Amino acid sequence: MEADAGAAGPFALFAAWLAEAEASEPNDPNAMCLATTTPEGFPSARMVLLKGLDARGFVFFTNRESRKGDELGANPRAALLFHWKTLRRQVRVEGRVEEVTAEESDAYYATRPRLSRLGAWASRQSxxxxxxxxxxxxxxxxxxxxxxxxxxxxPHWGGYRVLPERLEFWRDMPFRLHDRQIFRADAGGGTGAGGGWRTESLYP
Incomplete structure (x- = not known):
């Protein structure tokens, strides 16, 4: 990892990487794989779009009566994976999940194209x-x-925020000697709840 890359914390580092991806990725640089768990404990993954990032976490929106909504209702924990092929980078995020406020959901919903807003009423997702x-x-x-x-x-459509407890930044390096940096939330929460972050490097 570049010198002092994580000095400002994982959110600043992620924002910098996302900005580079927005300049290089041909499609959906904000695409992320969202992994939840089924009631039987099996992993369940799909691609969604990141629609918000702040000091608390990563925000996406969906039909809360969908399969992913049901799974998050039963087990509000999730993992995210961002992969930027042109940059040869990826970021993994793991943490708890909470619903965003009605005001946040309303504000984002109002920005959607008309047919997308109508589609939220028409689709009985999943x-x-x-x-x-x-x-x-x-x-x-x-x-x-x-x-x-x-x-x-x-009423069934809204947002979720993934509150990260662990993030991994991975960067491709020659001869598969890749660069991996981990951020873990301290007790008290590294997501703006009064705690900080512990960081370490991992063998590739």
Whole structure:
């Protein structure tokens, strides 16, 4: 890792890496793999988009009645993985998950394109679908229900924040002698709850 790369803490380092990815990645530099667990204890992973980053954690939005929402309701812990192929870097995040406030969800929902807002009403995410026509009909019904510019946020749609307890920054190096740096939250919380971060390097 570059000298003093982690001196400002993991959030500052992540923000710097994300900014570089935004300049180099051809598609969705904010894409991340979100891993949860099923009620049976199996891992469950899918790609989502990072929509917010602050001193508390990493924010994404979804239908809370979806499979991921059900899994987070049963076990509010998750892992994230960012992989930036052009930069040969990745970041792993592990921690607890909490719902963001209604105000945060409202604010982000209002920025979405009209059809995306209508789609949040039309889609019964993760439920069985008989065919594309059923989804298109549900979208038409949502358009008829909300013909104007104002489309309220569905009560089942909102955001989650992953509060990291462990982060790993990985950087590709020649001959597979990669660079790995770990940040662990101190007791009291490294996510803005009064604690700091302990850091160490790992063998590749």
């Amino acid at each position: 439920r069985p679908l008989s065919g594309r026509a059923e989804l298109e009909e549900a979208l038409r019904e949502a358009e008829a229900r909300f013909p104007g510019a104002e489309i309220p946020r569905p």
